[in-house]
Amino acid sequence: MTPKKQEKQTDKPVVVRIVSTAQEMYTTIHQQKQPQLKIPLRALSNVEYNETDGFFKLLPGVKLRTLTASTIRTFAQTLRMMGLSKQLVETEDIATKREAYYVSKNWGDARFLEQPESDTVMDDLEAMMGVNREQIGFIPEEKGGDVAGELVVIDVDTETNKELEIDCTKFGSGAYSVPSSCEHLRFKTKAKFILAIETSGMFERLNKHKYWKTANCILVSMGGVPTRACRRFIRMLADSQKIPVYVFTDGDPYGFGNIYRTLKVGSGNAAHINEFFCVPQARFLGVTPQDIVDYKLPTHPLKEIDVKKIKDMIKNDPFIIHYKSWQKALEQMTKMKVRAEQQALAKWGLNYVIDTYLPEKIANPKTWLP
Amino acid sequence: MTQQKTAEELAKKQREISIAEFFEKNRHLLGFDNPRKALLTAVKEGVDNALDACEEARILPEVNVEMIQLAENRFRVVMEDNGPGIIPKQVPKIFAKLLYGSKFHKLAQSRGQQGIGISAAVPASITSKTGPDKKAYHCKLKINTQTNNPDILEEKETDWEGKNHGTRIEIDMEGTYIKGRQSVDEYLKETAIVNPHVTIIYTTPEAQQIIFPRVTETLPTEAKEIQPHPYGVELGRLMKMLETTETKTLQQFLTTEFCRVGASAAKEICENASLLPTAKPHNITRDMTEQLMNGIQKTKIMAPPTDCISPITAELLERGLRKEINAEFYCSASRPPAVYRGNPFIIEVALAYGGEQEADSAVRIMRFANRVPLLYQQGACAITSAIQNTAWRSYGLNQSAGSLPVGPCTIVVHMSSVWVPFTSESKEALAHYPEITKEIKLALQDAGRKLASFISKKRRIGDEAKKRSYIEKYIPHVAEAITEIASLTVQQKQEMEQNLRTILEKTRGELEDISIDNPDYDPELAKIGQEEETEEEIPPEEETKTRRKAKEEKKTAGGDDDDDDKDDDHDEEEHDGQTRLM
Numbered sequence: 001m002t003p004k005k006q007e008k009q010t011d012k013p014v015v016v017r018i019v020s021t022a023q024e025m026y027t028t029i030h031q032q033k034q035p036q037l038k039i040p041l042r043a044l045s046n047v048e049y050n051e052t053d054g055f056f057k058l059l060p061g062v063k064l065r066t067l068t069a070s071t072i073r074t075f076a077q078t079l080r081m082m083g084l085s086k087q088l089v090e091t092e093d094i095a096t097k098r099e100a101y102y103v104s105k106n107w108g109d110a111r112f113l114e115q116p117e118s119d120t121v122m123d124d125l126e127a128m129m130g131v132n133r134e135q136i137g138f139i140p141e142e143k144g145g146d147v148a149g150e151l152v153v154i155d156v157d158t159e160t161n162k163e164l165e166i167d168c169t170k171f172g173s174g175a176y177s178v179p180s181s182c183e184h185l186r187f188k189t190k191a192k193f194i195l196a197i198e199t200s201g202m203f204e205r206l207n208k209h210k211y212w213k214t215a216n217c218i219l220v221s222m223g224g225v226p227t228r229a230c231r232r233f234i235r236m237l238a239d240s241q242k243i244p245v246y247v248f249t250d251g252d253p254y255g256f257g258n259i260y261r262t263l264k265v266g267s268g269n270a271a272h273i274n275e276f277f278c279v280p281q282a283r284f285l286g287v288t289p290q291d292i293v294d295y296k297l298p299t300h301p302l303k304e305i306d307v308k309k310i311k312d313m314i315k316n317d318p319f320i321i322h323y324k325s326w327q328k329a330l331e332q333m334t335k336m337k338v339r340a341e342q343q344a345l346a347k348w349g350l351n352y353v354i355d356t357y358l359p360e361k362i363a364n365p366k367t368w369l370p
Numbered sequence: 371m372t373q374q375k376t377a378e379e380l381a382k383k384q385r386e387i388s389i390a391e392f393f394e395k396n397r398h399l400l401g402f403d404n405p406r407k408a409l410l411t412a413v414k415e416g417v418d419n420a421l422d423a424c425e426e427a428r429i430l431p432e433v434n435v436e437m438i439q440l441a442e443n444r445f446r447v448v449m450e451d452n453g454p455g456i457i458p459k460q461v462p463k464i465f466a467k468l469l470y471g472s473k474f475h476k477l478a479q480s481r482g483q484q485g486i487g488i489s490a491a492v493p494a495s496i497t498s499k500t501g502p503d504k505k506a507y508h509c510k511l512k513i514n515t516q517t518n519n520p521d522i523l524e525e526k527e528t529d530w531e532g533k534n535h536g537t538r539i540e541i542d543m544e545g546t547y548i549k550g551r552q553s554v555d556e557y558l559k560e561t562a563i564v565n566p567h568v569t570i571i572y573t574t575p576e577a578q579q580i581i582f583p584r585v586t587e588t589l590p591t592e593a594k595e596i597q598p599h600p601y602g603v604e605l606g607r608l609m610k611m612l613e614t615t616e617t618k619t620l621q622q623f624l625t626t627e628f629c630r631v632g633a634s635a636a637k638e639i640c641e642n643a644s645l646l647p648t649a650k651p652h653n654i655t656r657d658m659t660e661q662l663m664n665g666i667q668k669t670k671i672m673a674p675p676t677d678c679i680s681p682i683t684a685e686l687l688e689r690g691l692r693k694e695i696n697a698e699f700y701c702s703a704s705r706p707p708a709v710y711r712g713n714p715f716i717i718e719v720a721l722a723y724g725g726e727q728e729a730d731s732a733v734r735i736m737r738f739a740n741r742v743p744l745l746y747q748q749g750a751c752a753i754t755s756a757i758q759n760t761a762w763r764s765y766g767l768n769q770s771a772g773s774l775p776v777g778p779c780t781i782v783v784h785m786s787s788v789w790v791p792f793t794s795e796s797k798e799a800l801a802h803y804p805e806i807t808k809e810i811k812l813a814l815q816d817a818g819r820k821l822a823s824f825i826s827k828k829r830r831i832g833d834e835a836k837k838r839s840y841i842e843k844y845i846p847h848v849a850e851a852i853t854e855i856a857s858l859t860v861q862q863k864q865e866m867e868q869n870l871r872t873i874l875e876k877t878r879g880e881l882e883d884i885s886i887d888n889p890d891y892d893p894e895l896a897k898i899g900q901e902e903e904t905e906e907e908i909p910p911e912e913e914t915k916t917r918r919k920a921k922e923e924k925k926t927a928g929g930d931d932d933d934d935d936k937d938d939d940h941d942e943e944e945h946d947g948q949t950r951l952m
Contacts, residue, residue, distance in 0.1 A: 022855035026862070029852075029869045069837040069874060072844040079851035086855055110847040 014129055014136055018086045021128075022079070037065040037078060040127045044268035049318040054280025055264075056318065058271040074121065076110040081121050088137025096141050097122060123269065132228070132273040134181055144178025144229035146203060146221040149212030151237070152188040155179075168218070173208060175221070178233045185233070189241050193362075194218045194234060196226070196282070198249035198259055202342045202353070211354050215362070226263045228270070231277045234263070238281055245279050246362065251287030251297075252339035253309040256330070256369075257317060260284050265319050284369040285361050289333040292340045294367075295357065298347050299338035310334055323370050391515045405443060406552070407746065409545035411796065412447050413437075413554050416539055417561060418481035418742055420451035421568060423537070426480075427454035428589060431565075435558060436573040437547065445545050445575065450538040455500035458507040462520035465496055465511055465539070479593040479679055479788050481742050493523070498537040499530045506530035547575045552745045558582065559898045560736060560743035563690035564682055564784065580898060586686075590741075594678040596788060597629040600639070600666040602674075602712020609659050612651045620654070620662075621647035630672045642668040676707030676714045681786050682741065687720040692890035695780050698724035699824045703816035710805035715787030717806075719813040721821055724828070727778035733757075733767070735774070737800075738784040744798055751799035753783045756810035765818035766825030779821075783810060845870045 021037075028035040040046070041063050047056035067075050084103055088095055095103065101118040104111045112118040126133045133139070147153075151168040153176060165188075168176045179185075195217050197203045203221035206212070212219050218237070222230055238245050247263060249255030264282040266274025292299060302310075310330050313320045320326045333339065345353045361367055417433055424431035434450040456464060493512035499505075509525035549555060558572050562582035567589055570582040603611070617623040624636040631639070640647040643665025645658060654662065682690075684702035692700055702720040709715070727734070737744040737753045748754050754774070762768075762775035769775040791801040800806060845867055853863040 019855055022852045026852055026856055026858065026866060029866050029873065032869050032872055034873055067848070067870075067873070069841050072841055072848065072874070076844045076847035076851065079848060079855070083851050083854045107847065109843045 014131060015086050015089050017129055018082045021082065035067050037075065037128070038062045039065060039124045040272055042123065042127055042269050042271060044316055044318065047268050047271045047318055049265060049322050051322070055274045055278035056266045056268065056271050057274070073110065077104070077112065077121050078124060080104065080107050080110055081125050085125060085136040085138070094137055094139050096139055098141060100138055127272045130272050132276065139180055140228065141180070144180060144182070144227055144233055145223060146175035146177060146200065147218065148175045148207045149218035150189055150191040150216060151218045154186040154188065156184060175207065178229050180229050182229055182233045182236065185236065187237050187240055189218065190216070191218045191243060192216050193243055194220060194238060194245045196220045196222055196234060196245060196247045196263060198222055198224070198255055199342055202248070206354065209351060209354055211358070214354070215358065222259065222263070225258050228277045231263055231279060235276070235279045238279060245282040246285040247282050248285050248342065249287070250339070250341045251289060251292055253306050253313065256284070256326070257309065257313045257320070261317065261319050287340055287342060288367065288369055289329050289336060290367065292336065292338065295345065295348070297340040297344040299340045299344070302333070302337050302339055306339065307334060325369055329369055405544055405546040406548050408543060409437065409445060409447065409547060410552065410554050410557055410745065412541055412543060413449065414557055414742070416447070416449040417558070420449065420453055420537070421565065422480045423453035424451060425589060428592065429453060430567060430584065430587065430589060432569040434571045437554065437575045439547065439575040440542065443544055443546060445543060445547065447541045447543065448538065450536060452536045455535045455537055456498045457500060461496055461498055461507060461509060462511055462522055465494060465520070479740055479786055481740050494539050494541040496537065496539055497528065497530060499533055499535050502534040506533070555898045557743055557745055559895060560738070563694055564687065564738050564741050564743070566686055566690065591680040593680050596675060596678045597627060599630060599674040599712030600628050600671055605659060605663055608663065609656065612654050612659065615651045617651055619647060620645060620649045620651060623651045629674050635669060635671055639665045639669045673709045674712060674714045678788055679707060679714055679716050679786050681716045681718050682784055684718055684720065687718055687782060687784060689890060691720050691722050691780065691782055693892045694896055695722040696726045696891040696893070696896070697722035697780070698828070699821070701817050701820040703813045703820070705809050705813045708805060708809045710803045713787055713789045715785055715806065715809070717809040717813045718784040719817045720782040721817045722780045723821055723824065724778050727780065729778040730776065732774040732776055733779040733781055736780065736782040738782070739790045739800060740786050746796070747793070747798040750793055752802045752807050753800055753810055755802065756807045757781060757814060760811050760814045760818065762818065765822040781814070841874045845874070
C-alpha cells in the first residue's frame with residue numbers, strides 16, 4: 001500500500017473495489033433494501049496513538065450512510081465521484097481537487113455547488129478505499145513548502161527522463177519548492193538535522209543569514225499546518241538520511257496542536273493515510289511555554305478561543321493525552337494566560353534567534369517537548 | 371379705537387343651538403365629510419334602518435338600493451324595503467328630526483342607535499305603506515335646522531301598486547361614486563355576508579344590477595330589550611330616570627328600572643349610598659344621585675342577562691367568509707357573552723388563510739358591529755388595536771411589534787351588543803374599552819391557535835413534498851452512477867430506478883394534499899368592491915398637485931442639498947411657464 005510510482009499497476013485494486021462496491025449496491029437495491037455506504041469515521045475521536053507506531057491510527061469506527069431522502073444527494077455525488085475516480089485510474093489520468101469540482105458541473109442536479117462539498121466527498125472516498133487520493137486519481141493543489149540548505153534533491157526531468165540534481169544551497173534568497181507528489185524523489189545530504197519552521201518570515205531570516213550553513217542543517221518552511229506533500233517530504237528525507245527533525249513554531253495552541261501535532265502524527269481527518277504522512281521522529285524545539293519564561297519574551301494575552309482550544313486538546317487529543325509533558329506545558333500556558341510568537345525573539349536583537357536561541361535550544365534536548 | 375360692548379349687546383347674539391344646526395355645521399361627525407363617503411353613509415343609514423325595521427317586525431328583509439347619477443357629482447339614492455312601513459304621522463319626524471327614534475332609549479341589539487343617521491341626508495322624498503289594504507303615504511321633507519323640526523314640502527296619499535308594505539326613500543345628494551374597500555358596493559356585499567337572511571338588490575350608477583340573494587330563511591333570534599344595568603348608567607341618565615319614574619320608593623325604583631337588582635341588592639345599594647330605601651325618587655337631589663352612583667359601584671351586582679344578544683354564530687360568519695375569499699383554511703371562534711359598563715356583548719371572529727390572498731402585505735381586516743360593516747377609520751378602532759396587540763408570530767404570521775400581522779390572511783371580527791360604543795356619531799370605529807379589547811384578543815387567540823396548527827401542518831406537508839421531489843431528482847443520478855461503474859444494461863438501470871423509488875417510498879409518510887377546496891367561493895361576489903386598476907389613475911388635473919406634494923415630502927425627508935437645488939430650479943421653470951401664459 002506504500003504509494004510508490006512503480007506500484008502503478010497495482011492501482012487496479014482500487015478499480016476492483018469501486019466496481020465491487022457498485023455491484024454490491026446493485027444487488028441490495030435489487031432486493032429492495034436500502035443500500036449503505038460504509039465510510040471510516042474521520043475524526044480525532046476515531047484515532048488512537050501509541051509511541052511505537054508513532055502516528056494517529058484509524059480505529060474501526062465507521063459512519064454508515066444509508067440511502068434516504070436526506071442523504072440521497074450526497075449518496076449520488078459519492079457514487080458519481082467513484083465513477084470519476086475509476087475512469088481516472090483506468091486511463092492513468094489525474095485531476096486536481098478543483099478540476100474534479102468542475103467535472104461535477106456535468107452531473108446536473110448532482111453537481112457540487114462549492115468546492116468544499118466536493119473535497120469532503122473526495123476525502124470520504126479516499127477513506128473508503130483506504131488509500132491516499134493520488135491513488136484514486138486526485139491530486140491536491142496545495143504547495144508543499146519551501147526548502148533551503150545542505151541538500152541535493154534528485155528528481156527526474158519530465159522530458160528526457162534523466163536524473164536531475166537540485167542543489168538546495170543554490171537558490172540564493174529564494175528556496176526549493178516541494179512538489180505536490182514527492183514519492184519519486186531521492187536525496188543526498190550531509191546535514192545534521194532538519195529544522196521545520198512555522199512562518200515563512202522566520203524561514204527567510206534564517207535563509208538570508210545562511211543559518212543552514214552555520215548549523216549544517218536543512219530548513220523547511222511549512223507555512224502554517226504542513227500539507228501532505230510537506231509532511232511526506234520531511235518524512236522521506238528524515239527516514240532515508242536518518243537525521244533528526246526539529247520543529248520551530250509560535251508558542252501558541254495552534255502551533256502545538258495543529259502544526260506540530262499534524263506534522264508528527266497526522267490528523268484525525270485523514271487518519272487512513274497518516275501512516276505515510278507523518279514524521280514520528282519530529283521533536284518540538286520551541287517556542288515552548290517555558291521558553292516564554294526563560295527568554296523573557298514579549299507576549300500576547302490568550303484569547304478565550306485559545307483557552308478553549310487548550311482545554312479541548314488536553315481532553316480529546318490522543319497525542320496530548322499520551323504525553324504528560326505536553327499536558328504540563330499546556331497547563332503552564334493556561335496559567336500564564338499568554339502566548340508568544342517566533343518573531344518575539346527579535347526583542348533581544350534581530351539575529352538573537354540565530355546566535356543564541358537556536359544553538360542553545362539544540363544543545364539542550366531537555367528543553368524540548370516530545 | 372374699538373368700542374367696548376356691553377353684556378346686553380352680547381346677549382343679543384346668544385341663543386340656543388339646535389341639534390340640527392350643530393350637525394349641519396359638523397357634517398363630518400355623521401360621516402358626510404367628503405363626497406366619496408357621503409353616498410356610502412346615506413346608503414348605510416338607510417339600509418341599517420330598513421333591516422332593523424324588518425327584523426323588529428319579524429319580516430325576512432328584502433332591500434332594493436339604486437343609485438342614479440344625475441350630474442357629475444350629484445346622485446339620486448333610492449332605497450326601498452319590505453318592512454312594516456311607518457304610519458303617516460311619524461314619517462316626518464323619523465326622517466327629518468335629528469335625535470328622534472326608538473332605538474336610543476332602549477337597550478336592545480340593533481344597527482342604528484342614536485336616531486341621527488338618515489335624517490342627516492334629507493331633504494328626501496319618502497313613501498311608506500303599512501298594509502295591503504291601506505293607501506301609501508308620500509311626502510317630501512326637509513329639516514328646519516333652526517328648530518330641528520321637519521318641514522313638510524309636499525304630502526299626499528297614493529296607491530303603491532304591487533307592494534303590500536314597506537318604505538321607499540329617495541334622496542338627491544352630492545357625492546362621488548367610487549369602487550374599492552370603502553365603497554357602497556363593498557358595504558352592501560359585506561352586509562350580505564354577515565346577514566345571510568337578507569336579500570339585497572343593488573343597481574349601481576353604471577346601471578349594473580347585483581343581487582345578493584338570502585341563503586337562509588331563518589331570521590336571527592329576536593333581539594330582546596333589557597333594562598339598563600346599574601353599572602352602565604351615567605349620572606345624567608340616572609337623574610333623568612329618577613325624575614321620570616313612576617315608582618314610589620328608591621328601593622322600588624332600583625328593582626323595577628334596572629335589571630339584576632332584587633330587593634336585597636337594592637337595600638345594599640341604599641346602604642352603601644347612605645340613602646333610605648324608602649326615599650322618594652323625585653326628591654333625590656343631585657348630590658344624593660352622586661351618592662347613589664357610588665353606592666352602585668360599591669355593591670356587587672350580578673352581570674346583566676346575555677340572552678338579549680343575537681350573534682351571527684361562528685358557523686355563519688365562516689360560511690360568509692368562504693363566499694368572499696378563496697382560501698385554504700377557514701376557522702372561527704366565538705366568545706361567551708361578556709360585559710362592559712353594564713352592557714352585555716359578544717365577540718365573534720373568523721379567519722381565512724392562504725389561497726389566493728396576498729402574502730406580502732398586512733392582513734385584511736373586516737370589522738362588523740351588530741351586523742353592520744365598518745369601512746372607515748380602521749386605525750382608530752379597538753378591533754384593529756386588538757389585532758395589533760395579539761402575538762401573531764406564534765400563530766405563524768409575520769408581525770413586527772405593535773403593527774398588523776403580515777400574511778395571506780383575512781380576519782373578521784364582529785361585535786354584537788345592546789349598545790355598541792362607537793368613537794363618533796358616524797359609527798365607524800369601536801371605542802377602546804378594556805373589556806372589549808380583551809374579549810377580542812381572547813377570540814383572536816382562539817382562532818390563532820387553530821390557524822397555527824394549520825400552518826404547521828401545511829409546512830410539514832410542504833417539507834414532505836419537497837423531500838419527495840428531492841428524491842425524484844436524485845434517483846436517476848444514483849442509478850446512472852451505479853450503472854456506469856458496474857457496467858449494467860439499460861434494462862437493469864430502469865429496474866434499479868424503479869426499485870429505488872419503492873425503497874424510498876417505504877421510508878416516507880403518506881402525503882396529504884393541501885389545496886383550495888372551497889365550493890362556497892363566489893368569484894363574482896369577491897370581485898365586488900375591488901379596486902379597478904384604471905380607476906386608480908390620478909386624473910390629469912390632480913396629477914401636478916400630487917407630484918408637487920410628493921416632491922415636498924421628499925424635500926422634508928431627504929434634506930440632500932443637491933436635490934433641493936434641483937427642485938428649486940424646477941419650480942422656477944414652472945413659475946416662468948405660468949407667467950408666460952398670463
